[in-house]
Amino acid sequence: MSFLSRAALAAAMTITFFGLTAQSTAGLAAEVEHMLPQPNATAPMTATVFTPTPTTVQVPNPTDLADDELANEETVAYPSLAAAVAAQSTHDGDDEALQCLAGAIYFETRGEPLSGQLAVAEVILNRAKSGRFPSDVCDVITQRGQFGFVRGGRIPSINEDSKAYRTAVAVAKVALNDAWDDQAGPALYFNRGRPPASGLKKVASIGNHIFWR
Template identity: 55%
Template sequence: MKITTKRAGAFALATLLFAGSFAAAGSGAIAQDRAELNEAQTVQTELQASQNAAQPQVRFVASEVVQDIPAETVVEEAEAPSAASLRELVRAIDTDGELPRELMCLAQAVYFESRGEPLDGQLAVARVIINRADSRTFPDDYCSVVTQRSQFSFVRGGNIPQPNTGSAAWDRAKAIARIAHRDLWESPVDDSLYFHANYVRPSWARRMTMRAQIDSHIFYR
C-alpha cells in the first residue's frame, strides 16, 4: 500500500517528535547521572576530611622533653638532715611509708645480720652490701647481693624472711639503709667487701686486708 503525501508528512513529523523526545529524555538522564556523581564525590570528600580531622596529628618537637622525676628519687636526693652523731641522724631520718624494693633488701640485711650490733656496726654491714653492688665481683643490685647463694646465713632458698615491722629494730634498720644508700655518714669499713663474726676464723680471711673491727664483726677488703 502506498502512503499518501499527507500521511507521509504526518508520519515524518511524528517520527521527528518521538526522536526529539527520546533525545531530550536521554539528555536529562545523563545530566541526572552527572549530578549524582558530583554529589557522591562531594560526600566522599567531606567524609575523608572528617576522618583526617579525627586522626591525631604527629608533630615533631625541636626542644628536649623533660620527664618527671620519680617520687623516690626526689626523696633520696632531698637535703640530708644535719646531725652531730649517727644516733642523732638515725632519729632524724623519716622511716614512714614503704621502702623501694632495693632499699627493702638492704634494710632486711641490716636487720637480720646486725640488729644486735651498735649503729656504726649496722651501718658497716650496709656499706659492705653497697660496696658489693658497686663491685664487678658481685651482682649489681642490693637484692641480688643479699640473696646470692652462700653469702648470708639468714637467707633461705634465695628468700629473705620478713622482719618484725612493728619493732624499733626495724625502724633503725630502715634508717640505716637510707643513710648508707645516700652515703650520709662515713663508715670506718671504707671499701670492705667481706666481714665475719670475731668468734670464727675463716680461711679466706688470711688472704684479705682487714679494714676495721666494729663490736663483734671484722671487715676486710
C-alpha cells in the same frame, strides 16, 4: 803743757777708746751668738717617719641561708650517727632495695652498735658497686652462700613494727643516702672470726664483726 805732753795724752786716749770699742764689739757678738739656737753636738740627727694609719676592712656577713646548700636540703650535716639515724623516716613507701638492705641489717646486726649496722650496710653497697658481685642490692644479699639468714633465695619475713626493724630501715637510708661515713670504708666482707678467704686485709673491727677487704 808742752807739745810732746799733749801728743802723749792724745795717743793714750786713742788707745783707750779703741780698747773699749773692741771689748764692746766682742761682748755684743757673744750676746747675739747666745741668742741664736745652738746645735747640739752630742744629739744624733733624727728624722720624722710617716706611718700610715691601718685600714680596717669590713668582712661581709654570710649570705642568706636561703642560698645555702643546707637550706636547700642538698646535703645535711648531722652531729652524730645517732642523729642521722633518728632523722630518717621509717615508713614512707620504701622501695625494694631499701627493704632488702634493711632486712640484711636486721638479721645480721640487730642489737649491735649503730656503727656496726651501718658498716654491714656499706659492705653490701660496696659489693654492688665492685663489679665482682651482682650490681643489684637485693641480688647481692640473696646470692647463694653469702648470707646465712637467707632461706631459699629469699629474705625471711620480719615484724616491721619492731623497734629493731625500724632502726634497720633508718640505718639503711643513711647508707643509701651516704649521710654518714662508716668505719669499715672499702670492706667487701665481714664475719666473726678469721678471714673468710686468704689474702684479705682487715679493715675494722666493730661490735661483733670483723671487716675485710
